[in-house]
Amino acid sequence: MEKWVPLMDIFLSSPSPEAEASLWLQRSSASPASFLSLLTKPFDATVLDSSSSPSRAKRVMWIQTLPNAVQSRILSFLAFDHQRFSDRDLSRLARNILIEKPEIDFWVKKTATNLLDIISKKDYGTGFSLNLKRPEDEFNSLPAWLKIAAGANNLLLPWLPLSYDELNLSSLSSPCKDDDTVALIETTDDEMEPGHRDEVRAAIKIVNSINASALNSELEKMAACLKELIVSSESKSKTLEIANEIRQLCLDRSANDPLSLLSLIEPWRAEDEAISILTLHLLNGIEDKVVWPSQILCSIILPKLLVLKEPASRVLLKTTTDCCKLHQRAAEYALLFPLILCSEGINNHMCDVITKIIRECLHTVHVSSFCQKLLSGEEDDWNYVCLPCHRHLISNELVWTESLLNLFQNILNHNVHLTQDSVDRLVCQAHELTGKFSKSLKFGKFLLCFLTKCSPFLKSHKLVLTEAVEKTDTIMTKAILAKLASL
Secondary structure, three states: OHHHHHHHHHHHHOOOHHHHHHHHHHHOOOOHHHHHHHHOOEEEEEEOOOOOOOOEEEEEEHHHHOOHHHHHHHHHHHHHOHHHOOHHHHHHHHHHHHOOOOOOOHHHHHHHHHHHHHHHHHHHOOOOOOOOOOOOOHHHOOOHHHHHHHOOOOEEEOOEEEEHHHHHHHOOOOOOOOOOOEEEEEEOOOOOOHHHOOOOOEEEEEEOOOOHHHOOHHHHHHHHHHHHHHHHOOOHHHHHHHHHHHHHHHHHHOOOOHHHHHHHHOHHHOOHHHHHHHHHHHHOOOOOOOHHHHHHHHHHHHHHHHOOOOOOOHHHHHHHHHHHHHOHHHHHHHHHHHHHOEOOOOOHHHHHHHHHHHHHHOOHHHHHHHHHHHHHOOHHHOOOOOOHHHHHHEOOOOOOOHHHHHHHHHHHHOOOOOOHHHHHHHHHHHHHHOOOOOOOHHHHHHHHHHHHHOHHHOHHHHHHHHHHHOOOOOOOHHHHHHHHHOO
């Protein structure tokens, strides 16, 4: 019951309980079904009919024991966020409340009727009756595609709607033991119409190490020629010609292994102005939303940013953000992951570039999902893309620097709502980093920002964080301890 206290406080005192309660439930580990179970839990209440009549026991739902104003707010929230709950359970709750006609409060009746109307219009038609016969609840039923697949005769397993042919098509190639591999993330087109996009499926394709011998001598000569032309190109028209040659060479003549050619051409060695022309032209008019953009970003932009020791030029920044706005998923796998996993740890200049990409190119929900994968520490979640010749610049674990702490502070200040799992992992990381950054002012700023932005998720970590902060020695230590005390 204690876990529901913050939610009840919202219904009691919040000026806009519907939105706040929806956000709380989204961040909480508690399921919507468990909240409905709490509301409908049977409860023996004592009812006083009049001053002269003796009291009598009556079995009611738990929600009916709350003040009428709170009941009304809860029902209003359920109507506001009804898609999160089972229609059958919501309908049963509203009907049970409306049955108590002589005793029901006006506003409770109003909100319960509104909730039932919304469910009725959604699934059962516009009218409603307390004895209305309901069809099967879609919330608890199997989707149509799964029913069709389950009816097939050639299933791999009776409980798994997957045929032998589908298994062979979706099988991954054998795991590569060589470190020189390129992980490419392939997803279905995000631009599909909603009616045809029931589910976006992602598949990880492991591309073997680049093998120059797989290319014929003619392609190798053309790649070497383009490599020289890129470095010496000084005009826009000449760069456009080179871009056309690269595009034709990679997509038409070497469709199965464009990364081999890009690795030989080394387009990242061009000047920033030429890189801008190359990147934008190579990505223009391409229907592929992930694989080809990922290959271009990891072959042209990423090598520049991995060795960044000074502020990035305005041309490079503009090119990077323009590409990331159009290809957000590719930006995650081909730029953000490998950059943050830089073997030497990110510096201030890298932090500025990553912050700009996050603020200007990605939705906050996308950033929250990215942070969860990044902080998980599981290499299976780090499906980044890079050329083998740059693999040594990328680590298999996060290298914590003051710039990385500053990056997470920027993410929190961008109003990105981290999940409880991400918050838990950040707490553990902060506790481990106390010795390394005990006198770091940036570490102190990060902790204060972390406590301010994620306070609802940190109450259970109060003692651990207090122990960690007491080991620091900066001008912000007292302020952080005071913030902890107020949790």
